[in-house]
Amino acid sequence: MADLSAYTVRTDLALEARDLVAEARRSTEIPGVISEITEDSGIRITNIQVTTDEGARAIGKMPGRYLTIEVPELRKKDSQLQDRVATKFAQVFEQYLQQAGITPDSKILVVGLGNWNVTPDALGPLVVENILVTRHYFELMPGQVSPGYRPVSAVAPGVLGTTGIESSEIVEGIVNKSRPDLIIAVDALASQALERVNTTIQIADTGINPGSGIGNKRRGLTFETLGVPVIAIGVPTVVYASSIVNSCIDMMQQYFRSQTSNTQDILGMLDDLPEQERLALVREVLNPLGHDLLVTPKEIDEFIEDIANIIASGLNAALHDAVDTNNVAAYTH
């Protein structure tokens, strides 16, 4: 059953999950899943709405809105492009804030999930480090904060392996004490495709679901568990070795199809195998040898800093009216 097998695909991106199912079904129409794509000079935005439980089951993602910003050139360290992406991010993020019913007085908590000491998992903590934090001014000097700022706090709760406590438990404890109106959770994700690593940002109004992200999160951060709406921001920073192999075989298939009608001679059984089964086969070969590692590009250190800055700049601009995309750099390192 292709539908359920979607769950076994190790992607945290709704975009990839939808594409896989569409391909397996040989149909771009998936009932309960609405997609819309816009493109603007190198920035592609895909807006996916999972509107029904049927759609959710089909692609293995909770009902909700998943917006993906793809910028293939983002790895080229073009600082002008980075500024454009931050501005675009701030614009689309403001829609999420409105949709969540956020008013100028609403209190926001930014949660940076992940591990400081594992570079591809450090996205969340890096974003938190550059968030313009203001909640304490509102608490210590109520009525005296300049207009145009909103009470924002930011924490990096660490990971289970270094704290001994589920990050969701830590966040729950902090939420109970600090009572935010909205949580923004930032996390590093796993993708199916090497080309999306560090070039893609996903925003989802569904929160963080159990098992998503790089670390083994056994519990999620959602409205259901926390009693507060949670917007999730994610960037794929890693990919399974098996995903690389699988997408390469896929590309080989397309490559040969453009050249010959008889791809089966070339790729044998691999040509026939449905994508899910082929991936399962690849894993069956790699896993026992311990070769199905999560891998990341060599340049991850600078990629992740760049994209954390983009997200932090975008959030600072979206959260505070007094900050716009021109002066936003002043608040990040």
Place this chain on the structure above:
Amino acid sequence: MADLSAYTVRTDLALEARDLVAEARRSTEIPGVISEITEDSGIRITNIQVTTDEGARAIGKMPGRYLTIEVPELRKKDSQLQDRVATKFAQVFEQYLQQAGITPDSKILVVGLGNWNVTPDALGPLVVENILVTRHYFELMPGQVSPGYRPVSAVAPGVLGTTGIESSEIVEGIVNKSRPDLIIAVDALASQALERVNTTIQIADTGINPGSGIGNKRRGLTFETLGVPVIAIGVPTVVYASSIVNSCIDMMQQYFRSQTSNTQDILGMLDDLPEQERLALVREVLNPLGHDLLVTPKEIDEFIEDIANIIASGLNAALHDAVDTNNVAAYTH
């Protein structure tokens, strides 16, 4: 009134507070404050018990037990001495555990206060990074953890300026969720004397009191606020410029007294001035110019790593029977 002025002295060490009051009163006996000193090849341990409210008012420290380990040679990077100090620390810390009524099943939470990004304030987070964390094994595989381990968790809650939330609030939230039986709070302190910086460890069963430590903690971490006993571990890593000046004038006084009977000709009014007033004078001179900074030795980076390792090694050995001072290094970086 000498008693109250003790509160104005910027020291987080009970040892220094007691010495100042004793000097001001020209008496080593302070009612309600019991001291005992032992010394063992370069490691001096002073055990101060504040037994009455009168004693507490006198030295400006809460009633309780304050044990100070002083190792003047600790800055010399002698790794054998470091091992001896870690072992000694583990021994005295075990007494604190017993006194707190801790059993082999008791759950411990280590809290590393302070700011990652400010080297002399990073002691707490650095200790947390090297704590052997085990709580999650007890939660995920109850009954299957090897004997000799205790459920230990560890968090670094950040500081108000970077999270927007009081660290005490964050800890309270985490305590409410994870329900430890004992909290061990590690924090960087301010001393009065440059020679104690990075050479002294204080253990106190009083918890962390408001306003102590380097950052401006407006609320404390105590049994009263958290409902759980709190043992505080602190190391002075900074000193006020005014403290340096004041203790130097003090040393000059002693220096001249050993050479002449007429120190007043030499030091003028400074010779007569009670210590507290002299310090107030020094501050009056330095403050308006913004020169009364908190300073730290140039070599703070390596000093703080060494002393964080000593504390983490000592804690790992004291908390887990299966870890002793021989294999302890395996658990720290």
Place this chain on the structure above:
Amino acid sequence: MADLSAYTVRTDLALEARDLVAEARRSTEIPGVISEITEDSGIRITNIQVTTDEGARAIGKMPGRYLTIEVPELRKKDSQLQDRVATKFAQVFEQYLQQAGITPDSKILVVGLGNWNVTPDALGPLVVENILVTRHYFELMPGQVSPGYRPVSAVAPGVLGTTGIESSEIVEGIVNKSRPDLIIAVDALASQALERVNTTIQIADTGINPGSGIGNKRRGLTFETLGVPVIAIGVPTVVYASSIVNSCIDMMQQYFRSQTSNTQDILGMLDDLPEQERLALVREVLNPLGHDLLVTPKEIDEFIEDIANIIASGLNAALHDAVDTNNVAAYTH
């Protein structure tokens, strides 16, 4: 022509180059290339001698001795295994020192190639940071250094992209001024196989050859260019995406061969294609899309610190008689 194509294989390991050629030739015997394998409780040592120009051309590596230490379990963070590997490394490295005619007075320069700020390329600088440096004591206090030490210096010359100068030019300048008798050059390498990343150490008496290692080294560090013998130590820390795909197809082939006689039905043309051509095909598919990135395991940060410590500990023990594998940890962080 199998011989030349070996050059196109992106591996810095003589071991892998030899295996590829042996496979292409369907013969384990390669004239001019002598191999010897020993194995000792999880540590496999392969000693490859390239004795003739014919052998050199065959596997695309300069004539000389290439010793490879493979420890598949090295990623498991077992500190006892790490100690055993450091001891073994020191033992085999001492053979290289003897072979290079090094006496107790000989001066050694350790060169850590690579870029501090790119984690998988930071191996060299990390090793340099933990080398026990003594040359300045011999210069400043000749005749007064304790016996059992040798004059050792250590530099990390940076990379072309951040200095604007070839690292070989910088090293040449330093060699001209400091006149060492032997250079030990440490560099991060690219492997063909994900399982060798961070589990393998290669020692070669041929120095560093142009184009080897992760960064684009356009010139080498060899006896020919520097006038001093150069021993190269390398650890593969990255692998091309195309190598992962290629070795997976290889494993699939073996997997199916163990199950059926008719692998061609299954793998089609891929089954027939010689390894080199198959790899070329994979690259042809990945390259135009920019997907043939150098990738590294997610946990690279801790892997690289562990292996840098092993190498630094081993070098400290091999270079100084007064340091042995028991006290060696005192000299590394």
Place this chain on the structure above:
Amino acid sequence: MADLSAYTVRTDLALEARDLVAEARRSTEIPGVISEITEDSGIRITNIQVTTDEGARAIGKMPGRYLTIEVPELRKKDSQLQDRVATKFAQVFEQYLQQAGITPDSKILVVGLGNWNVTPDALGPLVVENILVTRHYFELMPGQVSPGYRPVSAVAPGVLGTTGIESSEIVEGIVNKSRPDLIIAVDALASQALERVNTTIQIADTGINPGSGIGNKRRGLTFETLGVPVIAIGVPTVVYASSIVNSCIDMMQQYFRSQTSNTQDILGMLDDLPEQERLALVREVLNPLGHDLLVTPKEIDEFIEDIANIIASGLNAALHDAVDTNNVAAYTH
């Protein structure tokens, strides 16, 4: 003899050396030392020219031009002020370039002295990290580099204690190979006054003299030793504990003088003592106890990053016509 004692004063700033001598002589005129001060909204520039050997002996600084930029508010993290200082720095630095006879084709080597791992000594390496390096483009693609750029390289040679080689020897070796026309050497300095720490930049056309800076440099970087003009850029990041005490006593003296005519009653002999002798006394008291440490403000981590960015931005703008103070931020982190 006041003149020689100037050498014993531990300041690397010509400005402080001149003030001390002027005070000792009770005269603002020092033959052979010309000073000029300009001030512009919070940025004070003092231009000191040591024109004769007599002047050089008087203040203990080599003949040459010493320009000091003092910005007391620089610690307040005002990013607009930082931009103004970078612009001003670029302007005055261009004068130094002209004076050194630098043409658009001249090759520049930036040398960052100091130790990465000791925060207050990391100024040089931090500046180097943010220098826009271009020399390799000129070497690899001669004639194809965009106009407005000059060949710039940058190295951080490390310190004697971690390399075993004098940094001057390493630089000499690199200069011999890469043949720059001008060297810009950046180093952290020691000041006499806590208020100048991290708020002051000195530019000197005399190069780096032996014994200057934080680490124990036993040899200098000068035209005489390198055969190339050397411009030195320094920022005081540390101060001796004894300097703090001494300048506080000085401030106390001024404080009492403004209130009474009889300061001798108040300060005793300290009032009469010439500054040099008083400082010697303070040291005599602090030294034996090991209390005369070099200290640095608690916030050194962020201070040093800010000021390194200012210098790197200023240098990038001054060295490359295509970079100006508006787009300069794009080249620094």
